Amino acid sequence: MTLSDKQLELIEEFGVYQENNGFQPAVARVMGILLVSDKPELTFEEISETLNISKSATSNALNMLLNTGHIEYTKFHGDRKRYFRIKSSNWRDTFNKKMEDLGELNNILKRVLEVRKRDNPVYDEKLLYFISFLDYLKGQLPNLIEQWEKQNLNQNA
Amino acid sequence: MTLSDKQLELIEEFGVYQENNGFQPAVARVMGILLVSDKPELTFEEISETLNISKSATSNALNMLLNTGHIEYTKFHGDRKRYFRIKSSNWRDTFNKKMEDLGELNNILKRVLEVRKRDNPVYDEKLLYFISFLDYLKGQLPNLIEQWEKQNLNQNA
Protein backbone atom coordinates (compact mmCIF):
# COMPACT_ATOMS: atom_id res chain seq x y z
CA MET A 1 0.00 0.00 0.00
CA THR A 2 1.19 3.49 -0.81
CA LEU A 3 0.19 6.79 0.69
CA SER A 4 0.37 10.26 -0.77
CA ASP A 5 2.66 12.85 0.74
CA LYS A 6 -0.33 14.63 2.17
CA GLN A 7 -1.52 11.47 3.83
CA LEU A 8 1.89 10.83 5.34
CA GLU A 9 2.00 14.39 6.55
CA LEU A 10 -1.39 14.06 8.19
CA ILE A 11 -0.47 10.80 9.87
CA GLU A 12 2.51 12.56 11.33
CA GLU A 13 0.49 15.54 12.48
CA PHE A 14 -2.28 13.45 13.95
CA GLY A 15 0.42 11.29 15.52
CA VAL A 16 1.98 14.21 17.34
CA TYR A 17 -1.46 15.34 18.44
CA GLN A 18 -2.21 11.96 19.93
CA GLU A 19 1.21 11.73 21.53
CA ASN A 20 0.25 14.85 23.45
CA ASN A 21 -2.84 12.97 24.51
CA GLY A 22 -0.68 10.33 26.11
CA PHE A 23 -0.40 7.74 23.35
CA GLN A 24 2.90 6.12 22.42
CA PRO A 25 4.35 7.34 19.12
CA ALA A 26 3.81 4.04 17.29
CA VAL A 27 0.28 3.70 18.65
CA ALA A 28 -0.52 7.22 17.55
CA ARG A 29 0.77 6.51 14.03
CA VAL A 30 -1.35 3.38 13.77
CA MET A 31 -4.43 5.40 14.65
CA GLY A 32 -3.31 7.90 12.07
CA ILE A 33 -2.98 5.46 9.20
CA LEU A 34 -6.38 3.95 9.93
CA LEU A 35 -7.80 7.45 9.85
CA VAL A 36 -6.28 8.77 6.64
CA SER A 37 -5.82 5.74 4.41
CA ASP A 38 -8.09 5.43 1.39
CA LYS A 39 -9.12 1.97 2.47
CA PRO A 40 -11.03 2.12 5.76
CA GLU A 41 -9.74 -1.30 6.78
CA LEU A 42 -6.11 -2.37 6.89
CA THR A 43 -4.30 -5.59 7.75
CA PHE A 44 -1.53 -6.09 10.27
CA GLU A 45 0.95 -6.44 7.45
CA GLU A 46 -0.16 -3.30 5.62
CA ILE A 47 0.11 -1.26 8.80
CA SER A 48 3.47 -2.66 9.78
CA GLU A 49 5.03 -2.27 6.34
CA THR A 50 3.59 1.08 5.41
CA LEU A 51 4.50 2.70 8.70
CA ASN A 52 7.80 0.85 8.80
CA ILE A 53 7.41 -0.36 12.35
CA SER A 54 8.39 -3.83 13.57
CA LYS A 55 5.92 -6.66 13.96
CA SER A 56 6.24 -6.50 17.73
CA ALA A 57 5.52 -2.80 17.85
CA THR A 58 2.59 -3.28 15.50
CA SER A 59 1.24 -6.13 17.58
CA ASN A 60 1.50 -4.13 20.79
CA ALA A 61 -0.07 -1.06 19.25
CA LEU A 62 -3.01 -2.93 17.74
CA ASN A 63 -3.74 -4.88 20.90
CA MET A 64 -3.51 -1.75 22.98
CA LEU A 65 -5.96 0.02 20.70
CA LEU A 66 -8.29 -2.98 20.69
CA ASN A 67 -8.26 -3.17 24.50
CA THR A 68 -9.01 0.50 24.89
CA GLY A 69 -11.82 0.29 22.37
CA HIS A 70 -10.26 2.66 19.85
CA ILE A 71 -10.26 0.18 16.99
CA GLU A 72 -11.97 -3.05 16.00
CA TYR A 73 -11.54 -5.67 13.30
CA THR A 74 -13.43 -8.04 11.02
CA LYS A 75 -12.42 -11.24 9.33
CA PHE A 76 -13.40 -12.61 5.95
CA HIS A 77 -14.12 -16.19 5.08
CA GLY A 78 -11.10 -18.17 3.93
CA ASP A 79 -8.71 -15.41 4.99
CA ARG A 80 -6.65 -15.62 8.12
CA LYS A 81 -5.92 -11.93 8.28
CA ARG A 82 -7.77 -9.47 10.44
CA TYR A 83 -8.96 -6.19 8.97
CA PHE A 84 -8.63 -3.30 11.39
CA ARG A 85 -10.60 -0.07 11.39
CA ILE A 86 -11.08 2.77 13.86
CA LYS A 87 -14.34 2.78 15.75
CA SER A 88 -16.46 5.69 14.71
CA SER A 89 -17.85 6.16 18.21
CA ASN A 90 -14.30 7.06 19.01
CA TRP A 91 -14.84 10.74 18.23
CA ARG A 92 -17.54 11.42 20.73
CA ASP A 93 -15.43 9.55 23.28
CA THR A 94 -12.48 11.79 22.55
CA PHE A 95 -14.60 14.81 23.24
CA ASN A 96 -16.11 13.32 26.38
CA LYS A 97 -12.67 12.52 27.70
CA LYS A 98 -11.64 16.15 27.35
CA MET A 99 -14.72 17.24 29.25
CA GLU A 100 -14.22 14.65 31.98
CA ASP A 101 -10.70 15.87 32.28
CA LEU A 102 -11.93 19.37 33.02
CA GLY A 103 -14.31 17.84 35.55
CA GLU A 104 -11.41 16.19 37.29
CA LEU A 105 -9.57 19.48 37.44
CA ASN A 106 -12.67 21.07 38.89
CA ASN A 107 -12.90 18.47 41.63
CA ILE A 108 -9.31 19.03 42.60
CA LEU A 109 -9.78 22.79 42.70
CA LYS A 110 -12.85 22.48 44.90
CA ARG A 111 -10.88 20.47 47.37
CA VAL A 112 -8.07 23.00 47.24
CA LEU A 113 -10.45 25.65 48.48
CA GLU A 114 -11.54 23.42 51.33
CA VAL A 115 -8.05 22.55 52.42
CA ARG A 116 -5.98 25.70 52.22
CA LYS A 117 -6.42 28.44 54.81
CA ARG A 118 -5.66 31.80 53.33
CA ASP A 119 -6.17 35.02 55.20
CA ASN A 120 -6.99 37.09 52.18
CA PRO A 121 -10.22 36.04 50.43
CA VAL A 122 -9.03 37.75 47.25
CA TYR A 123 -6.93 34.69 46.57
CA ASP A 124 -10.01 32.50 46.61
CA GLU A 125 -12.14 34.68 44.40
CA LYS A 126 -10.58 33.93 41.03
CA LEU A 127 -10.52 30.27 41.79
CA LEU A 128 -14.17 30.32 42.80
CA TYR A 129 -15.06 32.01 39.53
CA PHE A 130 -13.28 29.37 37.53
CA ILE A 131 -14.90 26.55 39.46
CA SER A 132 -18.29 28.11 38.95
CA PHE A 133 -17.61 28.47 35.26
CA LEU A 134 -16.65 24.82 34.89
CA ASP A 135 -19.79 23.82 36.76
CA TYR A 136 -21.87 26.03 34.50
CA LEU A 137 -20.26 24.59 31.40
CA LYS A 138 -20.84 21.06 32.57
CA GLY A 139 -24.49 21.85 33.22
CA GLN A 140 -25.00 23.52 29.85
CA LEU A 141 -23.28 20.91 27.75
CA PRO A 142 -26.25 18.56 27.36
CA ASN A 143 -28.32 21.55 26.29
CA LEU A 144 -25.74 22.54 23.80
CA ILE A 145 -25.56 19.08 22.31
CA GLU A 146 -29.32 18.95 22.05
CA GLN A 147 -29.42 22.28 20.27
CA TRP A 148 -26.77 21.19 17.85
CA GLU A 149 -28.59 17.97 17.05
CA LYS A 150 -31.76 19.91 16.39
CA GLN A 151 -29.99 22.32 14.08
CA ASN A 152 -28.20 19.48 12.36
CA LEU A 153 -31.48 17.73 11.73
CA ASN A 154 -32.94 20.82 10.12
CA GLN A 155 -29.95 21.19 7.88
CA ASN A 156 -30.29 17.67 6.54
CA ALA A 157 -34.07 17.86 6.06
CA MET B 1 6.93 25.27 56.34
CA THR B 2 4.70 22.31 57.03
CA LEU B 3 1.74 21.03 55.09
CA SER B 4 -1.17 18.93 56.23
CA ASP B 5 -1.65 15.44 54.88
CA LYS B 6 -4.56 16.66 52.82
CA GLN B 7 -2.45 19.36 51.29
CA LEU B 8 0.30 16.91 50.41
CA GLU B 9 -2.27 14.59 48.89
CA LEU B 10 -3.69 17.39 46.78
CA ILE B 11 -0.27 18.47 45.58
CA GLU B 12 0.32 14.93 44.46
CA GLU B 13 -3.04 14.67 42.73
CA PHE B 14 -2.73 18.03 41.03
CA GLY B 15 0.81 17.03 40.13
CA VAL B 16 -0.31 13.91 38.33
CA TYR B 17 -3.01 15.91 36.58
CA GLN B 18 -0.49 18.42 35.31
CA GLU B 19 1.94 15.70 34.30
CA ASN B 20 -0.77 14.46 31.97
CA ASN B 21 -0.91 17.96 30.61
CA GLY B 22 2.71 17.73 29.63
CA PHE B 23 4.47 19.27 32.62
CA GLN B 24 7.53 17.68 34.19
CA PRO B 25 6.87 16.02 37.55
CA ALA B 26 8.84 18.53 39.59
CA VAL B 27 7.31 21.46 37.73
CA ALA B 28 3.85 20.08 38.36
CA ARG B 29 4.56 19.74 42.09
CA VAL B 30 5.80 23.31 42.29
CA MET B 31 2.55 24.51 40.75
CA GLY B 32 0.76 22.32 43.24
CA ILE B 33 2.42 23.71 46.33
CA LEU B 34 1.80 27.28 45.21
CA LEU B 35 -1.84 26.34 44.75
CA VAL B 36 -2.57 24.58 48.02
CA SER B 37 -0.25 26.18 50.56
CA ASP B 38 -1.83 28.41 53.19
CA LYS B 39 0.54 31.19 52.26
CA PRO B 40 -0.13 32.39 48.72
CA GLU B 41 3.53 33.32 48.25
CA LEU B 42 6.48 31.04 48.82
CA THR B 43 10.25 31.43 48.56
CA PHE B 44 12.66 29.32 46.57
CA GLU B 45 13.91 27.74 49.79
CA GLU B 46 10.43 26.92 51.11
CA ILE B 47 9.49 25.26 47.85
CA SER B 48 12.71 23.31 47.55
CA GLU B 49 12.73 22.12 51.15
CA THR B 50 9.05 21.34 51.52
CA LEU B 51 8.84 19.40 48.28
CA ASN B 52 12.23 17.84 48.90
CA ILE B 53 13.60 18.62 45.47
CA SER B 54 17.12 19.80 44.76
CA LYS B 55 18.02 23.43 44.26
CA SER B 56 18.74 22.82 40.59
CA ALA B 57 15.38 21.16 39.99
CA THR B 58 13.67 23.98 41.86
CA SER B 59 15.54 26.58 39.85
CA ASN B 60 14.63 24.94 36.56
CA ALA B 61 11.01 24.51 37.53
CA LEU B 62 10.56 28.09 38.71
CA ASN B 63 12.24 29.58 35.66
CA MET B 64 10.22 27.37 33.37
CA LEU B 65 7.00 28.48 35.05
CA LEU B 66 8.07 32.11 34.96
CA ASN B 67 8.88 31.91 31.25
CA THR B 68 5.57 30.32 30.38
CA GLY B 69 3.69 32.89 32.44
CA HIS B 70 2.28 30.43 34.94
CA ILE B 71 3.77 32.12 37.99
CA GLU B 72 5.20 35.47 38.98
CA TYR B 73 7.10 36.88 41.95
CA THR B 74 7.53 39.95 44.11
CA LYS B 75 10.41 41.13 46.25
CA PHE B 76 10.40 42.97 49.52
CA HIS B 77 12.73 45.70 50.60
CA GLY B 78 15.82 44.52 52.46
CA ASP B 79 15.20 40.93 51.49
CA ARG B 80 17.06 39.16 48.73
CA LYS B 81 14.54 36.40 48.36
CA ARG B 82 11.84 36.28 45.73
CA TYR B 83 8.28 35.42 46.67
CA PHE B 84 6.55 33.28 44.07
CA ARG B 85 2.82 32.93 43.46
CA ILE B 86 0.70 31.45 40.69
CA LYS B 87 -0.87 33.90 38.29
CA SER B 88 -4.60 33.94 38.70
CA SER B 89 -5.20 34.45 34.98
CA ASN B 90 -3.74 31.01 34.69
CA TRP B 91 -7.13 29.32 35.05
CA ARG B 92 -8.82 30.87 32.10
CA ASP B 93 -5.71 30.10 30.09
CA THR B 94 -5.91 26.46 31.07
CA PHE B 95 -9.44 26.30 29.78
CA ASN B 96 -8.61 28.16 26.60
CA LYS B 97 -5.76 25.77 25.91
CA LYS B 98 -8.14 22.83 26.09
CA MET B 99 -10.49 24.47 23.64
CA GLU B 100 -7.71 25.42 21.25
CA ASP B 101 -6.58 21.85 21.42
CA LEU B 102 -9.98 20.69 20.22
CA GLY B 103 -9.73 23.26 17.46
CA GLU B 104 -6.44 21.79 16.34
CA LEU B 105 -7.99 18.34 16.23
CA ASN B 106 -10.82 19.73 14.19
CA ASN B 107 -8.43 21.24 11.67
CA ILE B 108 -6.64 17.95 11.26
CA LEU B 109 -9.91 16.08 10.78
CA LYS B 110 -11.09 18.52 8.14
CA ARG B 111 -7.93 17.93 6.17
CA VAL B 112 -8.35 14.18 6.60
CA LEU B 113 -11.65 14.39 4.76
CA GLU B 114 -10.03 16.34 1.95
CA VAL B 115 -7.15 13.97 1.53
CA ARG B 116 -8.50 10.45 1.84
CA LYS B 117 -10.50 8.93 -1.00
CA ARG B 118 -13.02 6.47 0.33
CA ASP B 119 -15.61 4.82 -1.85
CA ASN B 120 -18.22 4.50 0.82
CA PRO B 121 -19.53 7.86 2.10
CA VAL B 122 -20.71 6.16 5.30
CA TYR B 123 -17.15 6.38 6.54
CA ASP B 124 -17.17 10.14 6.14
CA GLU B 125 -20.51 10.73 7.77
CA LYS B 126 -19.54 10.21 11.40
CA LEU B 127 -16.46 12.29 10.96
CA LEU B 128 -18.46 15.09 9.36
CA TYR B 129 -20.85 15.07 12.29
CA PHE B 130 -18.04 15.39 14.77
CA ILE B 131 -16.41 18.20 12.82
CA SER B 132 -19.70 20.02 12.65
CA PHE B 133 -20.19 19.59 16.37
CA LEU B 134 -16.79 21.02 17.17
CA ASP B 135 -17.51 23.97 14.91
CA TYR B 136 -20.83 24.51 16.62
CA LEU B 137 -19.22 24.34 20.05
CA LYS B 138 -16.57 26.83 19.07
CA GLY B 139 -19.23 29.19 17.81
CA GLN B 140 -21.38 28.90 20.89
CA LEU B 141 -18.63 29.23 23.45
CA PRO B 142 -18.54 33.03 23.55
CA ASN B 143 -22.31 33.02 24.04
CA LEU B 144 -22.00 30.55 26.82
CA ILE B 145 -19.35 32.58 28.61
CA GLU B 146 -21.44 35.68 28.27
CA GLN B 147 -24.48 33.95 29.73
CA TRP B 148 -22.44 32.68 32.61
CA GLU B 149 -21.02 36.09 33.37
CA LYS B 150 -24.52 37.53 33.38
CA GLN B 151 -25.78 34.87 35.73
CA ASN B 152 -22.76 35.25 37.95
CA LEU B 153 -23.33 38.97 38.19
CA ASN B 154 -26.91 38.45 39.31
CA GLN B 155 -25.82 36.01 41.96
CA ASN B 156 -23.40 38.45 43.49
CA ALA B 157 -25.76 41.40 43.35
Add this chain to the structure above:
DNA sequence: ATTTTGGTTCTGTAAATTATGAACTAACGA
Protein backbone atom coordinates in the same frame (compact mmCIF):
# COMPACT_ATOMS: atom_id res chain seq x y z
C1' DA C 1 0.85 -34.66 9.18
C1' DT C 2 3.40 -30.95 7.74
C1' DT C 3 4.08 -26.48 6.25
C1' DT C 4 2.83 -21.89 5.96
C1' DT C 5 1.59 -17.75 7.83
C1' DG C 6 -0.51 -14.34 10.90
C1' DG C 7 0.62 -12.84 14.98
C1' DT C 8 2.74 -12.90 19.94
C1' DT C 9 6.21 -12.71 23.44
C1' DC C 10 10.65 -12.05 25.32
C1' DT C 11 15.06 -9.91 25.64
C1' DG C 12 18.20 -6.34 24.83
C1' DT C 13 19.11 -1.68 24.13
C1' DA C 14 19.13 3.14 22.20
C1' DA C 15 17.35 7.34 23.39
C1' DA C 16 14.96 10.52 26.03
C1' DT C 17 13.53 12.29 30.49
C1' DT C 18 14.23 13.89 34.89
C1' DA C 19 16.55 14.73 38.71
C1' DT C 20 20.88 15.26 41.72
C1' DG C 21 25.06 17.39 43.68
C1' DA C 22 28.83 20.17 43.41
C1' DA C 23 30.99 24.02 41.62
C1' DC C 24 30.13 28.44 40.50
C1' DT C 25 28.24 33.45 40.18
C1' DA C 26 26.49 37.66 41.40
C1' DA C 27 24.21 40.85 44.16
C1' DC C 28 23.02 42.54 48.42
C1' DG C 29 23.74 43.76 53.22
C1' DA C 30 26.70 44.90 56.77
Add this chain to the structure above:
DNA sequence: TCGTTAGTTCATAATTTACAGAACCAAAAT
Protein backbone atom coordinates in the same frame (compact mmCIF):
# COMPACT_ATOMS: atom_id res chain seq x y z
C1' DT D 1 34.98 45.70 50.38
C1' DC D 2 34.13 41.54 52.12
C1' DG D 3 31.29 37.79 53.46
C1' DT D 4 26.95 35.72 52.96
C1' DT D 5 23.49 33.71 50.53
C1' DA D 6 20.00 33.30 46.83
C1' DG D 7 20.08 31.23 42.84
C1' DT D 8 22.32 29.12 38.33
C1' DT D 9 24.85 25.95 35.54
C1' DC D 10 27.03 21.78 34.31
C1' DA D 11 28.21 17.09 34.31
C1' DT D 12 26.31 13.07 35.22
C1' DA D 13 23.46 9.39 37.29
C1' DA D 14 19.08 6.95 37.44
C1' DT D 15 14.82 5.83 35.33
C1' DT D 16 11.65 5.35 31.95
C1' DT D 17 10.05 4.85 27.32
C1' DA D 18 9.79 2.87 23.16
C1' DC D 19 11.20 0.03 19.78
C1' DA D 20 13.69 -3.78 17.09
C1' DG D 21 14.88 -8.60 16.34
C1' DA D 22 14.55 -13.22 17.01
C1' DA D 23 12.47 -17.00 18.81
C1' DC D 24 8.27 -18.77 19.31
C1' DC D 25 3.21 -20.40 18.84
C1' DA D 26 -1.16 -21.82 16.95
C1' DA D 27 -4.41 -22.34 13.52
C1' DA D 28 -5.40 -22.99 8.93
C1' DA D 29 -4.23 -24.57 4.40
C1' DT D 30 -2.32 -28.13 1.72
